[in-house]
Amino acid sequence: xxxxxxxxxxxxxxxxxxxxxxxxxxxxxxxxxxxxxxxxxxxxxxxxxxxxxxxxxxxxxxxxxxxxxxxxxxxxxxxxxxxxxxxxxxxxxxxxxxxxxxxxxxxxxxxxxxxxxxxxxxxxxxxxxxxxxxxxxxxxxxxxxxxxxxxxxxxxxxxxxxxxxxxxxxxxxxxxxxxxxxxxxxxxxxxxxxxxxxxxxxxxxxxxxxxxxxxxxxxxxxxxxxxxxxxxxxxxxxxxxxxxxxxxxxxxxxxxxxxxxxxxxxxxxxxxxxxxx
Numbered sequence: 317x318x319x320x321x322x323x324x325x326x327x328x329x330x331x332x333x334x335x336x337x338x339x340x341x342x343x344x345x346x347x348x349x350x351x352x353x354x355x356x357x358x359x360x361x362x363x364x365x366x367x368x369x370x371x372x373x374x375x376x377x378x379x380x381x382x383x384x385x386x387x388x389x390x391x392x393x394x395x396x397x398x399x400x401x402x403x404x405x406x407x408x409x410x411x412x413x414x415x416x417x418x419x420x421x422x423x424x425x426x427x428x429x430x431x432x433x434x435x436x437x438x439x440x441x442x443x444x445x446x447x448x449x450x451x452x453x454x455x456x457x458x459x460x461x462x463x464x465x466x467x468x469x470x471x472x473x474x475x476x477x478x479x480x481x482x483x484x485x486x487x488x489x490x491x492x493x494x495x496x497x498x499x500x501x502x503x504x505x506x507x508x509x510x511x512x513x514x515x516x517x518x519x520x521x522x523x524x525x526x527x528x529x530x531x532x533x534x535x536x537x538x539x540x541x542x543x544x545x546x547x548x549x550x551x552x553x554x555x556x557x558x559x560x561x562x563x564x565x566x567x568x569x570x571x572x573x574x575x576x577x578x579x580x581x582x583x584x585x586x587x588x589x590x591x592x593x
Contacts, residue, residue, distance in 0.1 A: 336545045337396035341374035341404075343542035347531050348437060351585050352377045354527045355468050359433065359589070361386050368431040368460060370422060370453045371438040375401025378415055388415035389431070395419045422456035430462040439585055441471035441509045442484055443548055454517040458592055466589050467519055469510045473526060473584030480531055480581045483543065483568045490552035490561060510588035519590035531581045539572075539579040540565050 361367065363385035369378050372390030374397055381388050382405065390405075392398045398419035405415040418424045434457050440446040450469070458467065475481040514521055533539035540562050543549065552561045572581050 335396055336547070337374060337394065337400050339541045339545035340397070341376075341400045343533070343538055344545050345374050345376045347542075348439075348529055348585070349376065349380065350529050351470060351527045351587065352380045352437060354525060355435065355470075355587055355589075356381060356384060358523075358525065359466055359468075361433065365433055366429065366431045367433045367435065368422065368425060368457060370434065370436045370450075370457055372401050372417065373397050373438065375404040375417060377435065377437045378417070379404050382415050386433075389425050389427075390415070390417040391420060391422055391425050392417070393420065422453055422460060426460055430465070431460050432462060432465045434458075434461055434465070434467040436467075436469050439470045439472050440513065441506065441586075442481070443487075447509055447513050450513055451516055454513070454519075458517060458519070461592055463592055465592050466522070467514075467517075467592065469513055469588045469590060471509050471586050471588075473586050474507075477582075477584040479572065480543075480583050483565070483572075483581070484548055486561075486564055486568050487549050487552045490549075490564065491555045510586065514588060514590040517590075518593070520593050521588055522591045523589045524587060526584050526586050529583050529585050531579075531583060533579040535577050536566060536569060536573065536579060539569050 355361075359365075361381055361384050365381065365384075365386035367378070367381050367386050367388045369381075369388060369390040372378055372392045375390055378388040378390045378401060388405070390398075390401050392401065398417050402417040405417060436450060436453070438450075440450055454467070461467065472478055472481070510524070511521055531539075531542075533542060543565060544553075544558075544562065549561050549565070569579055572579050574580060
């Protein structure tokens with residue numbers, strides 16, 4: 317699928333609230349659609365699929381799966397993100413199956429029947445502590461799937477293949493947070509990040525892949541708002557202030573600004589398919 321170049325035209329409500337959830341839903345989330353589609357195609361997601369989406373965000377990955385006929389359930393701890401996801405699923409997808417979204421953790425989505433696919437599409441590998449943060453969710457989710465069911469983990473690719481990595485380093489600089497510090501500071505993706513998480517969760521790797529997911533924005537304002545919605549700059553905003561972070565983001569994004577005013581960064585993301593033994 318050709319990546320989407322997003323030109324953001326905020327609605328009046330969006331301009332008033334300026335919420336991260338809305339910016340994520342309207343600007344940033346669709347950048348990962350090629351990743352969703354590659355995983356679903358490889359696993360032949362369809363009518364026989366009962367999918368549990370961890371950290372489902374605003375629900376776009378769920379909607380893509382539902383459009384393939386899958387029965388989908390998403391969980392997200394943030395009530396604003398969960399509300400956006402629920403609204404999307406309530407709107408329906410062409411040919412899609414019904415779905416639901418739970419604000420909470422995986423255990424809250426247990427409905428008595430096992431899931432046969434779990435996805436964690438929030439990529440790890442660019443913020444200190446993000447891999448550790450995924451483990452508790454997997455500990456709750458793994459008991460909800462049958463033996464041999466795939467669990468998909470995703471992460472950022474090597475920094476040299478991700479133009480956005482140079483921009484994300486800004487978060488570490490503003491917080492003075494090296495890799496060894498607490499959650500939030502940027503750190504480079506490591507080769508075995510996904511395998512390490514799978515191993516700690518008692519899962520066995522069974523294949524992986526890489527997918528190109530360029531980040532394309534219609535203008536600088538959209539780029540800044542989209543990147544701020546990822547949460548990767550939260551620690552920097554707390555250490556300085558949001559206005560300062562946004563100002564420095566503009567400077568960091570300048571090398572990726574095209575003559576027509578669009579912003580474009582090539583990236584590669586990795587996914588790992590692991591199975592419950």
